[in-house]
Amino acid sequence: MSDKCCSTTGTLENDTGHDSSCCSSNRNIQDDCCSHEEHPEVKQSSGEESMEYRIQGMDCPSCAATIEKSLQKLHYINDAKVNYNTAKLQVAGSSDLQFRNVESEVEKLGFHAESISDSGTFLSYDIAGMDCGGCAKSIENHLNKMSDVNNVSVSFATGKMKIDHSNSIDDIVSEVSKVGYRATLLSENNDNPASRSSKNGFGMIGLTGVLIAAGFISSTLNMPELVSILLYASAMVISGYKPVKSAYYAVKSGSLDMNVLMSAAAIGAVLIGEWFEGALVVWLFALGNVLQDRSLETTRNSIRNLMDLAPSEAWIKVGPELVKRLVEAISPGDTVVIKPGERVPLDGMITSGETSINQAPITGESIPVYKSSGDDVYAGTINENGSIEMEVTKLVEDTTISRIIHMVEEAQEQKAPTEAFIDKFAAIYTPIVFILALAVIVLPPVFGIGAWGEWIYRGLALLVVACPCALVISTPVAIVSAIGNAAKNGVLIKGGSFLEKAGTIDAIAFDKTGTLTEGKPKVDDVHALTVSEDELLSIARTLEEYSNHPIARTVVDYAKDKDISTIAGKAFHNITGHGVKAEIDGKVYYAGNMKLFDDLNIGDTGWHSRVEDFQSEGKTVVIVGTGEEISGILTVSDSVRPSAMKALDGLKKAGVKSLVMLTGDNEGTAKMISNQTSVNRYFAELMPEDKVNAIRKLQSEGHKVAMVGDGINDAPALAMSDLGIAMGGAGTDTAMETSDIVLMADNLDKLSGTMHISRKALTIIKQNIWFSLIIKAVALLLIVPGWLTLWMAVLSDTGAALIVILNSLRLLKSGE
Known part of the structure; x- marks a missing residue:
């Protein structure tokens, strides 16, 4: 089946005449789809x-x-x-x-x-x-x-x-x-300005609170009215200077934000003689802002701790001596010495020594990983024991942890669909309510319904209600918190849209090799039929030497371990989805699956049933022979990842209904792995392009489908899925770039946690939105009988915003 691009509609037209979605995610996949x-x-x-x-x-x-x-x-x-x-x-x-x-x-x-x-x-x-x-x-x-x-x-x-x-x-x-x-x-040495601002803000809030209290006491003690007015006015000037100044520039630039509405309400209260109400409005607004700032610090800096993980200096070898240098002054190729208990300063490769590395800051893995010469290590990870030397491979700005921080910050800044919708809603809601407030102030008195002061007061309360602060921040704060939490646990979610999508996924498709299984198959049996075992292995090694398929590499490595040498061959050719062939000693030999030899029409001398027996045991079979006879059979098997079964159980608990395995292996192997891992269904004997069709089939059944793969070989299927999830991002740049969600560790442990936090984020966003809308609705209803005071209106806005932020902060503490 060939796919042709419809450049005007963005859909794929296949030979059957059916259309399917061209691309469901923005990933850097090169295919014929995108004109x-x-x-x-x-x-x-x-x-x-x-x-x-x-x-x-x-x-x-x-x-x-x-x-x-x-x-x-x-x-x-x-x-x-x-x-x-x-x-x-x-x-x-x-x-x-x-x-x-x-x-x-x-x-x-x-x-x-x-x-x-x-x-x-x-x-x-x-x-x-x-x-x-x-x-x-x-x-x-x-x-x-x-x-x-x-x-x-x-x-x-x-x-x-x-x-x-x-x-x-x-x-x-x-x-x-x-x-x-x-x-x-922004620079690495900056303190957090928001932190300083909010700390200083509490002093001002305390002072204005005392002034308002003094003004209220003076009025109750029947002191001259001028005393209380001066106290209230002082409080308003101290706490109201900033919002009034901001309001001026907001109006000048054509914006209608909370500062404008609150300033108008406070000034209006003063004009009708409600000095206490005006001062209280300003004070509650300022208090709410400071409390929001303090709360938002935790959210906005959810990824900030990662920046402090990598040390600013490192010991490098300069001849026979060790010299301490700033990491910015270290170049790729330099040799760094890392002692036990120290953090790795830059990405590099171990050249001497062995140790255990705690990679939790990068991958979220709690168990240290054994590392020795030739292994990669990442900046910010911890050298548990053993002194090691490493060769630096990346500059400080290119390290994995730097890229994680950059990608997470970019993701946190992107608007999710829900957030974009609410922003549009707020842009319509605010001016409508603002105009309504003006109408409430002017129309009733003009038509002789009530006094001007009464309706001005109600209109001012309505002005305050016109700002949808809590509603507007209901989504972004939750998304920033969830993405930050996921990053600390070794999962990169590349934006709010992908976080929202993850929360709606009900089917996940897994590539078998390297995802559900270890991806390190081993040769179990060698059955020579018409040649000796050594000759069979020599032919097999010669044929598979030029293939990059994992099973081919397994056969080659097995032959090498047995000290079996290759034979001179030529005309090597890869037969996609079937195997390989080459000319050896004047004969054309083949190595591949049963389909390959069925196509060659080789007579059945009992090899067919033997191959089926091996496959029923869950083994992958490599058949070696010519166009006339079968020389021998090798069986290969791959073990299920220890974490796979636990991860799949966790996904079911997280609400994922359908777990699907995609594999190019035979039916027997697929069935065995399926039984071991408890996946709901599987698609076996798939060619690379068939994985895309399997994703389409799941989508046609009404599923929201995520695809889990390595981010390289599974690129077309990752692109076709509603959500692409790549494993092993810490080791491959491609995985970090081509998928919507990246599991930094090369295992499935974090996947169920990702689904859980995505669903929890959607739940909290819905809670925030409904809470914000209900508070606004109640406030609007209270205006009709005149029960809504100005300070109640301010409290309904700033208080609701604070509650929304605190509710969102639960995502920062959400476990896996």
């Missing part, structure tokens, strides 16, 4: 400018086509090309190209564009003091109006800003401070 992969760079004429962006959120090549067509309609864009595999957009246009408009156009289509241009300065900053997503939008809008800023993206969930600018760092910090927030350039 947009072959795009050359955009053609740039003289006088034009070009820009390159990374696109997030594309599901298949049709998404790339949609982005291209939309951008090419813009009058200032001369050319736009999207490469689906690399997720990059290149645009060219007139010299006055408005690049920010490109990003907004992409956003309108439901995707996210991030500049990766080499021009200007692309830096990351910590932003302290944000209360909700509206604050992030206000900062973006303000900075986007600066001519020196090409691109800016602020993530409320992670508290970070990425910005491409050509002016100075001080200018950026100054502009952010104008909006009412604190920007600190």
Whole structure:
């Protein structure tokens, strides 16, 4: 069955006439499906400018086509090309190209564009003091109006800003401070600015609380009203300076965030003489923000501890001496000495010594791994015992742990579908309620229904309710927490969308070899029929020497252990899915499965039934012979991973209904492994492309399917599945790049924990959303009879936001 790409629809058309989804995940898989992969760079004429962006959120090549067509309609864009595999957009246009408009156009289509241009300065900053997503939008809008800023993206969930600018760092910090927030350039030596901000905030909260209390006491003691007003006013100025300042710049940049609404409510309360209510509104708002900041510190820094795992210095050999150097000054090829109890400073390969390495920071494995000469070790892991020497293989910025941190931070900044939907909802909800509040203030008194003061008060309460803070942060905080927790346990989830998908998976397909089994098959029996055993092994070794198939390597290694040499051969040829052939001593010999020799129409001299007997025992059979006779039979078997059965049981408990094994082995072997591991069903005797068809079959049955493989050989099936999960990411860059979720350890132990935390994250997100909506609904209903006071409205917003954050923090402590 051949697959041809439908470039306009993004679907596959096969020879049977059925359509199936082209790609369900964004992975770097090279296949015939994606017509947009072959795009050359955009053609740039003289006088034009070009820009390159990374696109997030594309599901298949049709998404790339949609982005291209939309951008090419813009009058200032001369050319736009999207490469689906690399997720990059290149645009060219007139010299006055408005690049920010490109990003907004992409956003309108439901995707996210991030500049990766080499021009200007692309830096990351910590932003302290944000209360909700509206604050992030206000900062973006303000900075986007600066001519020196090409691109800016602020993530409320992670508290970070990425910005491409050509002016100075001080200018950026100054502009952010104008909006009412604190920007600190990210570097390894920074303290956490959010931490300092929230610690300082408690002193201010305490002072204003005392002033409000003093004002309330003075009013109850019948002291002059001016005394209490001055105390309330002082409290409002101290606690309200920042939100009012932020509100000013938010309005100036066209944003309608919580600072605007709260400032309007407080000022309105003062104008109608409700000084106590106004001061209490400001104080509760400030208190809520500080408590939120403190709570969010834990979430935003969920991955921060990983940064401190790798030491900043290391002992390197310089001739006969040991010299301590900063890891930034160490280059690949240098020899590092690591003593017992020390952490590995950089990625490298052991050249001398043996030890046990605690790899928990990377893989989440609790049991130390034995390492000796030739084995790889990773920065941040712990040398348990034994002094070792290693050759450095990667620079500090390229180490596995650095890449993990980078990938997790990128994942935490990506918006999940639920989050994107809620942001759109909030963008509609807030202005509607704002207009409604103005109507409540103006219309009833105009028509003679009640007094102005009464309706102004109700309108101000409605203004506070107009901010959907708790709702907006209900999803991102939960996702950041879940992704951070998974990373600490050796699992990389590459974004909120994949976290959400994992929570809906009800079928998981496993590649057998190397996933459910050890992937280290061994030769059990050698049955020579028409030649001697040594001659059979010599022929087999000669044939299999040029194959990279695991079973072929097993046969070769077995022959080597027996000191069996090869024979001169030529015309080697791989027969896909069947075996190999070559000319040896003037004869054409074959080594492969039963299908191969059935196709050769060799007469049955009893070998057929013998092969079937071996297969019924769960063994893989390698038949060796010519086109006329069978020379002999070798049997090979692979043992089930000790962790496989426990992992599969854990997945069933986590709610995965269907566990499926995919294998190219015969029916007997598949059945035996299936019985040992308790998988629900299996697909045997699969050619590489058949695994893709097996995934399609499961999807056609209504399953949401995840595929677990090594990230290399199983790439097409990983791409076809709803969720691609790669094993052994610590050892292969490909596994880290090609899948949606990466199990850093080469075992299944962490998979059930990943499914559990994904489902728990979905549950908590739903709880947060419903809680936020119910609180808003109750607050709105209380306005009608006039029972909702201003301080109650503030409490319903900041209190609900705090509860949502604390509920999400449970994901950080969620076990496997």
